Amino acid sequence: MATSTARRRLRENPLQVTVLLTVVGYALVAGTFLLELPIYPDLTNAQVNLISHAIAVINTTATVLLVLGWYWIRNDEVDRHRFAMTGAFALILVFLVIYLLKVGGGGEKHIVGVSGPIYYAYLLMLAIHIVLSVVSVPVVLYALILGLTHTPAELRATPHARVGRIAASAWILSLALGVITYVMLNHVYSYEFAAILVP
Secondary structure (H helix, E strand, O other): OHHHHHHHHHHHOHHHHHHHHHHHHHHHHHHHHHOOOOOOOOOOHHHHHHHHHHHHHHHHHHHHHHHHHHHHHHOOOHHHHHHHHHHHHHHHHHHHHHHHHHHHHHOEEEEEOOOHHHHHHHHHHHHHHHHHHHHHHHHHHHHHHHHHHOOHHHHOOOOHHHHHHHHHHHHHHHHHHHHHHHHHHHHHOEEEEEOOOOO
16 A cells, blocks of 8 residues: 555655755765765775775676667667666666765765876766766656656656656766776776765
């Protein structure tokens, strides 16, 4: 009963639920970056490195799922598409938890030993990754909520396909750039640890 009521509310109010979940997500991230929340354990540099590698694996896997989901829906394989997109979203939730743990408990790493055009390319890719990560949250949530609460036939009467194309494009580009900057930071150039900035 409670599950059917929650599903009905999601179905009837996808935009309102999207806004609520977006605000909660932004609050978690902003709280971690701007406040000294005592909820995170202190991490060693080795643990931060391990988490960085895990995040790269998660983001790479999520990117592959998103590309497969895009391919499958273009070939009218709806069940596979749904599996891929919900799987990618589940991975992003795991990413969010361990990313906040990394930032809140151990700080960040900054690239060193690189300058000129390569350094600016790195910064540009990182900036695009961050901006797309932030702005894609509500679009991804809205497409996901519509997809989970409507049948494939019902989805034709919703903006799911249009919103989904925007969400998947932004999401794939953001994740791909995140993985590229991870490789540059962790495997191509040097880095130094920098504690989280707290006002």
